[in-house]
Amino acid sequence: xxxxxxxxxxxxxxxxxxxxxxxxxxxxxxxxxxxxxxxxxxxxxxxxxxxxxxxxxxxxxxxxxxxxxxxxxxx
Amino acid sequence: xxxxxxxxxxxxxxxxxxxxxxxxxxxxxxxxxxxxxxxxxxxxxxxxxxxxxxxxxxxxxxxxxxxxxxxxxxxxxxxxxxxxxxxxxxxxxxxxxxxxxxxxxxxxxxxxxxxxxxxxxxxxxxxxxxxxxxxxxxxxxxxxxxxxxxxxxxxxxxxxxxxxxxxxxxxxxxxxxxxxxxxxxxxxxxxxxxxxxxxxxxxxxxxxxxxxxxxxxxxxxxxxxxxxxxxxxxxxxxxxxxxxxxxxxxxxxxxxxxxxxxxxxxxxxxxxxxxxxxxxxxxxxxxxxxxxxxxxxxxxxxxxxxxxxxxxxxxxxxxxxxxxxxxxxxxxxxxxxxxxxxxxxxxxxxxxxxxxxx
Amino acid sequence: xxxxxxxxxxxxxxxxxxxxxxxxxxxxxxxxxxxxxxxxxxxxxxxxxxxxxxxxxxxxxxxxxxxxxxxxxxxxxxxxxxxxxxxxxxxxxxxxxxxxxxxxxxxxxxxxxxxxxxxxxxxxxxxxxxxxxxxxxxxxxxxxxxxxxxxxxxxxxxxxxxxxxxxxxxxxxxxxxxxxxxxxxxxxxxxxxxxxxxxxxxxxxxxxxxxxxxxxxxxxxxxxxxxxxxxxxxxxxxxxxxxxxxxxxxxxxxxxxxxxxxxxxxxxxx
Numbered sequence: 001x002x003x004x005x006x007x008x009x010x011x012x013x014x015x016x017x018x019x020x021x022x023x024x025x026x027x028x029x030x031x032x033x034x035x036x037x038x039x040x041x042x043x044x045x046x047x048x049x050x051x052x053x054x055x056x057x058x059x060x061x062x063x064x065x066x067x068x069x070x071x072x073x074x075x
Numbered sequence: 076x077x078x079x080x081x082x083x084x085x086x087x088x089x090x091x092x093x094x095x096x097x098x099x100x101x102x103x104x105x106x107x108x109x110x111x112x113x114x115x116x117x118x119x120x121x122x123x124x125x126x127x128x129x130x131x132x133x134x135x136x137x138x139x140x141x142x143x144x145x146x147x148x149x150x151x152x153x154x155x156x157x158x159x160x161x162x163x164x165x166x167x168x169x170x171x172x173x174x175x176x177x178x179x180x181x182x183x184x185x186x187x188x189x190x191x192x193x194x195x196x197x198x199x200x201x202x203x204x205x206x207x208x209x210x211x212x213x214x215x216x217x218x219x220x221x222x223x224x225x226x227x228x229x230x231x232x233x234x235x236x237x238x239x240x241x242x243x244x245x246x247x248x249x250x251x252x253x254x255x256x257x258x259x260x261x262x263x264x265x266x267x268x269x270x271x272x273x274x275x276x277x278x279x280x281x282x283x284x285x286x287x288x289x290x291x292x293x294x295x296x297x298x299x300x301x302x303x304x305x306x307x308x309x310x311x312x313x314x315x316x317x318x319x320x321x322x323x324x325x326x327x328x329x330x331x332x333x334x335x336x337x338x339x340x341x342x343x344x345x346x347x348x349x350x351x352x353x354x355x356x357x358x359x360x361x362x363x364x365x366x367x368x369x370x371x372x373x374x375x376x377x378x379x380x381x382x383x384x385x386x387x388x389x390x391x392x393x394x395x396x397x398x399x400x401x402x403x404x405x406x407x408x409x410x411x412x413x414x415x416x417x418x419x420x421x422x423x424x425x426x427x428x429x430x431x432x433x
Numbered sequence: 434x435x436x437x438x439x440x441x442x443x444x445x446x447x448x449x450x451x452x453x454x455x456x457x458x459x460x461x462x463x464x465x466x467x468x469x470x471x472x473x474x475x476x477x478x479x480x481x482x483x484x485x486x487x488x489x490x491x492x493x494x495x496x497x498x499x500x501x502x503x504x505x506x507x508x509x510x511x512x513x514x515x516x517x518x519x520x521x522x523x524x525x526x527x528x529x530x531x532x533x534x535x536x537x538x539x540x541x542x543x544x545x546x547x548x549x550x551x552x553x554x555x556x557x558x559x560x561x562x563x564x565x566x567x568x569x570x571x572x573x574x575x576x577x578x579x580x581x582x583x584x585x586x587x588x589x590x591x592x593x594x595x596x597x598x599x600x601x602x603x604x605x606x607x608x609x610x611x612x613x614x615x616x617x618x619x620x621x622x623x624x625x626x627x628x629x630x631x632x633x634x635x636x637x638x639x640x641x642x643x644x645x646x647x648x649x650x651x652x653x654x655x656x657x658x659x660x661x662x663x664x665x666x667x668x669x670x671x672x673x674x675x676x677x678x679x680x681x682x683x684x685x686x687x688x689x690x691x692x693x694x695x696x697x698x699x700x701x702x703x
Binding site: 065 | 660
Binding site: 100102126128130131132134135136138139140141142143144145146148150164165168172273274275276277278282283284285286287288 | 477478479480481483490491493496497498499500501502503504507510511512513514515516517518519523540541543544548
């Protein structure tokens with residue numbers, strides 16, 4: 001179940017999303033992106049509640065957030 | 076049916092000519108001696124569904140021209156020397172971003188606040204320094220009210236055809252003088268602007284950007300080279316002048332433009348009556364300077380004599396064409412003093428005597 | 434079977450270009466909010482933007498709409514030129530920093546506001562000149578160190594910061610004046626509402642949204658600490674509020690006499 005996609009090469013490691021995530025799911029990755037930053041990565045993606053606050057504070061538009069839609073009950 | 080001749084004050088005729096050339100947008104600021112232009116526009120533009128706005132300064136007015144011209148409409152302003160100085164910033168941006176607009180400069184005495192009397196003291200600024208950076212723009216110098224009327228349409232056409240600001244320079248004499256004029260009833264030319272004007276990006280095209288910033292030096296260089304290729308075309312195709320009594324290769328040629336040329340024309344007639352072979356070369360396009368027409372004149376005369384209401388600015392362009400082959404003299408009046416026919420006759424006679432004695 | 438749908442993504446009113454702003458600079462946030470508002474109001478095809486001189490001089494690379502790049506401080510005049518000549522259904526906005534709007538451009542912003550030009554001005558106030566390396570701005574706080582106030586802004590020498598929203602609020606006609614902040618997710622979401630309200634009202638007149646913003650590089654702080662510094666130091670001096678909106682008008686908004694009309698005997702040779 002996809003929750004979060006991070007555009008690694010847009011990320012400038014400003015870390016504002018780390019503060020915004022109230023489940024502490026985001027951290028700087030060990031690797032480097034094309035610009036030489038340690039981009040953000042999510043661990044435990046399934047813990048994400050799709051609150052979108054990471055996207056709200058990100059200046060560079062790195063985040064795409066999905067939210068689970070409950071299945072339609074058939075009548 | 077013959078077009079109607081009307082007696083009009085120069086400033087008002089210039090304004091009316093602009094409206095008939097399809098310019099329905101005017102942004103300006105009061106300054107003597109051209110206030111009749113914005114005042115006329117403020118009355119007439121609402122009548123044709125146009126826009127008149129008095130801006131907070133000439134600086135603001137020129138930037139409004141950048142915005143409106145960039146949005147693809149014919150737009151103009153008018154001002155006088157101290158106010159025009161404030162427009163140099165916006166004009167440089169217009170040249171760099173290739174925004175069409177027309178600026179009318181009714182020159183007055185300077186430098187500084189100067190006075191409100193007629194002057195030709197901005198030739199240099201208009202043709203060489205109307206904004207920072209490597210730039211040129213068409214500058215037209217009418218000599219009569221009718222010529223000013225005809226040149227307004229030309230100025231808008233040049234501005235649109237070449238995507239450039241264009242300037243019309245006059246002085247308080249042309250502005251205040253009342254002369255009979257005829258307005259052309261030809262409909263104004265229409266130029267396609269959807270390829271670059273900011274009107275709102277429709278899905279079927281890329282966004283249009285009006286911009287003069289190019290941070291990459293290589294890109295900037297290419298941009299300037301492209302602008303200069305445009306200036307080269309303008310130089311080739313848009314030189315304008317008038318020759319008066321030069322057919323018999325007179326020994327002295329007065330070089331004058333605008334109001335001064337009218338006075339010089341009468342001086343030429345007086346001198347001819349007194350037996351002196353003189354003529355008049357009148358630049359009509361200040362930029363591009365009519366070098367092509369002046370070249371043979373230089374070859375066939377002995378002396379060139381510049382007369383201006385300045386300390387000698389247009390005469391520098393003459394000197395460049397002459398390249399030392401002939402003496403180039405100059406006399407002028409400044410501060411708003413308009414030289415008289417007798418004065419010009421006197422200067423030329425003195426020069427002819429000196430030449431004969433040499 | 435559970436499905437998923439996108440609840441947050443980059444706005445399609447932004448181009449694909451990577452932003453050139455410093456890490457953590459809130460310009461990116463402001464750009465996104467404006468882009469989202471334009472998209473949500475369905476006015477992408479009818480909007481023309483004007484970008485300033487300052488860090489956001491390159492904003493024309495980031496918005497996928499028609500844009501004009503204006504000289505320093507002149508955006509309100511350029512926008513006036515655009516606004517007055519395009520059809521009435523267009524939307525026009527300027528995007529300006531504090532040097533651009535409150536220093537060199539003070540005349541242009543006041544007069545565009547006073548003429549009630551039908552536009553939205555987004556004012557990015559980060560109390561410093563970012564692009565040129567961190568000099569003092571008209572909104573720099575007392576005591577704040579910048580490269581041209583190395584001992585801290587001395588109000589005895591150069592006065593106090595200017596509160597532009599309050600200053601414009603002394604004019605009669607503007608329709609919407611508000612100040613928000615980009616210093617937390619909560620403030621950002623509120624700021625978006627202000628921007629949306631401004632765009633919705635701009636066909637009635639002049640709308641102005643001041644957004645308190647950070648400049649981590651100029652302030653010499655981490656992006657995260659910059660947000661906290663903003664909330665601690667800037668908000669007390671630049672209060673967050675809607676100063677003026679329809680139905681909430683300050684006393685200045687009323688002309689000094691009701692139905693004021695100048696008696697037209699000035700030109701009758703009295």
